[in-house]
Amino acid sequence: MLSNEVKQKLITIVTEKNFDDSKIERLVYSYDATPNFQSMPDAVISPRNSEEISDILKICNQYGVPIVPRGSGTNLCAGTCPTEGGIVLLFKHMNKILEIDEENLTVTVQPGVITLDMIHAIEEKGLFYPPDPSSMKISTIGGNINENSGGLRGLKYGVTRDYVMGLEVVLPNGDIIRTGGKLAKDVAGYDLTRLFVGSEGTLGVITEATLKLIPMPETRKTMLALYQDLSAAARSVSKIIANKIIPTTLEFLDQATLKVVEDYAQIGLPTDVQAVLLIEQDGPPEVVERDIKKIAEVCKLENAVSIQIAATEEEAMALTTARRAALSAVARLAPTTILEDATVPRSEIANMVKAINEITEKYQLTICTFGHAGDGNLHPTCATDARNHDEMERVEKAFAEIFEKAIELGGTITGEHGVGAMKAPYLEWKLKKEGIAAMMGIKQAFDPNNIMNPGKVFAKDSKKRVVITR
Amino acid sequence: MLSNEVKQKLITIVTEKNFDDSKIERLVYSYDATPNFQSMPDAVISPRNSEEISDILKICNQYGVPIVPRGSGTNLCAGTCPTEGGIVLLFKHMNKILEIDEENLTVTVQPGVITLDMIHAIEEKGLFYPPDPSSMKISTIGGNINENSGGLRGLKYGVTRDYVMGLEVVLPNGDIIRTGGKLAKDVAGYDLTRLFVGSEGTLGVITEATLKLIPMPETRKTMLALYQDLSAAARSVSKIIANKIIPTTLEFLDQATLKVVEDYAQIGLPTDVQAVLLIEQDGPPEVVERDIKKIAEVCKLENAVSIQIAATEEEAMALTTARRAALSAVARLAPTTILEDATVPRSEIANMVKAINEITEKYQLTICTFGHAGDGNLHPTCATDARNHDEMERVEKAFAEIFEKAIELGGTITGEHGVGAMKAPYLEWKLKKEGIAAMMGIKQAFDPNNIMNPGKVFAKDSKKRVVITR
The missing domain is CATH 3.30.465.10 (Uridine Diphospho-n-acetylenolpyruvylglucosamine Reductase; domain 3)
Incomplete structure (x- = not known):
């Protein structure tokens, strides 16, 4: 709870209108897009410029009030959940x-x-x-x-x-x-x-x-390559790049994902194959034409069972939309969706997908895997139910093993979602004690009173590393 | 001077062969490519692996011995001059x-x-x-x-x-x-x-x-555009990019540079024009062809007096070599060459070149200007004589005004040469006290005893800002 003194000082800075500590407003900003994290802030504040933010931070620093800057709260690592209370800072006046x-x-x-x-x-x-x-x-x-x-x-x-x-x-x-x-x-x-x-x-x-x-790239072309063999799809990814072609997009969807996406979006996606690569190239028309042709050849050599090149912009759009809909589609399967982003060097994609499948089976879970195969950034996504404690325990164990495997393959615990509160306990697996200490030095230099988004990135306790047995 | 205790400990780590505190070796590593900086180290050390470096740093940290990691010493900011003595660390065993x-x-x-x-x-x-x-x-x-x-x-x-x-x-x-x-x-x-x-x-x-x-880009093409008007050349740079073409290379040479380069390299460069743009594009042949044609059109529209497209790889090479020879060529003019790299947003190139010319005239100096026009990174290069104290004072004043102007135009005091010892007194002009303080916090977090390359980046005193009058 903010003291009356702090509250009055903050109101003086931003005016009454831009300070809100009503229960409803606090509830609205008590969570972000991350499942299973909720914590009430003490107030929500909407400054109008940098000078007001400077004044707010001085107050927070003086009184030790946590402050959590928040955009739209779409992050998936509980990065904007006010886990230690304090103030949520919004940018609704600073949006030009x-x-x-x-x-x-x-x-x-x-x-x-x-x-x-x-x-x-x-x-x-x-x-x-x-x-x-x-x-x-x-x-x-x-x-x-x-x-x-x-x-x-x-x-x-x-x-x-x-x-x-x-x-x-x-x-x-x-x-x-x-x-x-x-x-x-x-x-x-x-x-x-x-x-x-x-x-x-x-x-x-x-x-x-x-x-x-x-x-702006002059033009763009989109294609799908279908596989009955996961490793063949993964091998195609490496081969395309080893052939000195860097596509704009090189997305992977496994069969589980294909099925839920088709069920959701009804755009005629094949659901009888093991994996799909969605490939897009952009650039000057001559180059796009040539690259797509060469990519198709590589995919065929790697046993793609079918290759479809989008004939129109609309058809291409539909394919991309299908990929973009993957999360929403998986989310329909169960009350809770946990989207992860373990990332590996692209040469290890096949090994990683294989490991995810084994781990999924071991823990008897529903995990759909899709993601940015070209940059090794996979999104194994678990459809589960946060109220089922037994299952949630298995989910946690499964993801711990997935992170462990990613690191073993030279990868990382998060490619693009961030550490936040959710991945913080695992960060030491990637960075070791010495790396965390180096980061902590920087944190303390900038924020000695730990007011800036406390409880994020740096964990109170690190999880013990599991030992993967197979 | 290193104490005998420290010396013995270091020798124990790297063996006698990889520790040298002879006068001749210390002299060799007392300076780098930067004019006017020299300072004797106490010893030169050549570790064989990271573990040895870890042990060396522990000793330096314990005894407060400065340590200066050094590659080939080609930097131009006195970044590897051991200004506070201590140890120069070489990587001759770690070169694989x-x-x-x-x-x-x-x-x-x-x-x-x-x-x-x-x-x-x-x-x-x-x-x-x-x-x-x-x-x-x-x-x-x-x-x-x-x-x-x-x-x-x-x-x-x-x-x-x-x-x-x-x-x-x-x-x-x-x-x-x-x-x-x-x-x-x-x-x-x-x-x-x-x-x-x-x-x-x-x-x-x-x-x-x-x-x-x-x-690897498939192909490459090189061209020269000649101008009788500096601003026309600078305008061409902006126009090419505003036309949505990003060339690989977009180099600028002023007349003073052209003359000394031609005198040095004798490759038939025009010396009767005010400025030259050396432009290179790489990529797929169709794209390179089209871009070069479009660039030529832009240059013509902006009053280039002549445009030459290199017909052969050898001709292209000669042009690029001419640009690369600029520093060596200017260096022949006088005993001391001071190469600077004030950098501005590319839209300000014309203003910056104009200011450099005015400042050169004001202080009666020989400054040739060339550099990477496409990224706003100019190299005004002064041919002078370090023994002429009166002239050196004018050189320093001139460069201070050049830095001031660069910052006024939204630029920076160094685009690619680094801060080192040479630019350290000017850094505050760019970053303000608050920015320096933020950096200092990081430095102290990593290196509380200030053993790592001390005297660099952070100045003991900042220069007062000059007021540009024109």
Whole structure:
């Protein structure tokens, strides 16, 4: 609970209208898109500019009040769940596109801009912002930056981090700093820009961002390759890239996913095959044509049972939509959906998918696996019921084994969803004690009183590593 | 001077053969490629592996001995000059290419590998590592990572930072950490990988790196556009990119540079024009052909007086070599060459070149300007004589005004050369007190005893900002 003194000070900063500690508002912001996490904040605050945020942080720092910056709360790691109470900070007044600079190919935005709104504004100028997280229709760009969001185009174009050129950040001590700028090259000091990208609101509040844009690809083509053999699909992924083709999108859906997606979207997807690759290439028409042809050859050589190239933009759209609908489709199977994103080097995709299937069987669960095969970022997704404690225990054990396996294969516990509260206990598996200590040093340097999104990234206790037996 | 105790402990770690405190060896490593900086180290040490480096750092940390990791010392910011004495650490035993992974498109190397040797090994496999700092024939990849080196292809392909996927680093406390991996997507914790890139050896010793590779572009074309008007050349740069073409290389040479380069290289460069753009595009043949044609049209529209497209690979090579020879050519003019790299958003190139010319005239100096126009990274290069104190004072004033102007135009004091000792006093101009304080917090978290390359990046005193009058 906030003391009356703190409450009055905060109201003085943002005015009565932008401070809300009603039960209903607190309830609304007590959870995010992550299943099984809920915790009431003490208040919800909506500052109008960086200076107000600076004043708010000074108060929080002085009184030790936790503060959780929140975009649309679409993250899947409980990154914006106020697990230790305190204040949820919203950006509803800081949601403007400040500038699209066509000479320097940059866009400058406030954090509250909806990702897709920004993308539409950019595309109107014939420019392109590649990161396309599945939540882009509702996610904010501030949230994307804090989580370093990925998406379907990561293989060819990289992730959010690769497009952030400069930031304005308010630090816990109230300092407002600017990092980077409209500069392709800038080595003046440590790379604070990228330190903040993906820091999940634990180091400061991002209040403005300058993002890199690129010219819009001229054209795009989409194809499906069907397989009766999972390893053949995985092998195709490696072979395409070893053939020196980097497709925009190289998505994988297993049979379980295909079935639920078709059931949900009814677009004529094949459900009698073991796996599907959804492949997209963009660029100049000659190059796209040639690449798609070569990709089809590789897939055939790797025993694809059928290859379909979308004839029209609508057909292509339908295929992409099917992939994008995977999560929603799986979510219909059971009350609780847990979407994970263990990631491996792409050469290990076949081994990883095989391990996921074995683990699923071992624990008698329903896990559909789909994801960004081209960048090794898989999304094993479990349809379960949080009220079934016995099953939830098995789910947790299964995912622990999946993370363990990913790390064993040279991978990571999270490719694009973030650590938040959910993955924090597993982070040490990837980074070791020494890596966590290095990160903790940075956290303490920026936020000695631990007011910024406490309880995230750094776990109170690390889980013991399991031993995978097979 | 090292105490006998420290010396004996270090020898125990690396053996007598790999420890040298002879006067001649210390002299050799008392300076790097930066004019006007020299300082004797106490010893030079050549460890054979990460474990030895860990033991060395523990000793340095315990006894407060400065340690300066050094590749080939080609940096231009006195980044590897042992300004506070201590130990220079060499990587001559850690210079192996450990793996080229054709499935995951990565190369894993030790820091002492010569950049061009690595590039040749990669190109043999039909793969491409784009960063091409001018010093690549002698620079090491470890040095490139520590300085976040750029090069001629930065516009299209980015800089070293954009290709570092994972690192092994020894921290000042002796901890050995691993960051990232062969993963296109990895959000497990803070981005330590990119924090170390460009940290100039002030946070730890990089002992291994995994770098991203891309397929080799199929073909390449080179052209020259000549201008009688500087602003027309600068305008062409912006227009090409506003036309949604991102060339691989978009280099600018002013008349002063053209004259000295032609005098030096004798390859028939025009010396009667005010400016030249050297433009290169790579990619699939159809695209290169089309882009070069379109670029030529833009240049003509912007009053290029002549456009030459290289007919053969040899002709193209000669043009690129001319650009690469610019520094050596200018260096022949006078005993001391000071190469700067003030950088601006590319839309401000014309303003920046104009300002450089005015400042040159004001201080009566010889400054040739060339550089990476496409990414706004200019290299105003002064031919002077360090023994002429009066002139050197004017040089310093001129460069201070150049930095001031760059920042005024939204730019930075260094695009690719680093801060080191040379730019440290100016860093606050770019980052403000608050930005420096944030960086200092990180430095102290990693290196509380300030043993890692002390005297670099963080200045004892910041220069007062000048007021530009015109």
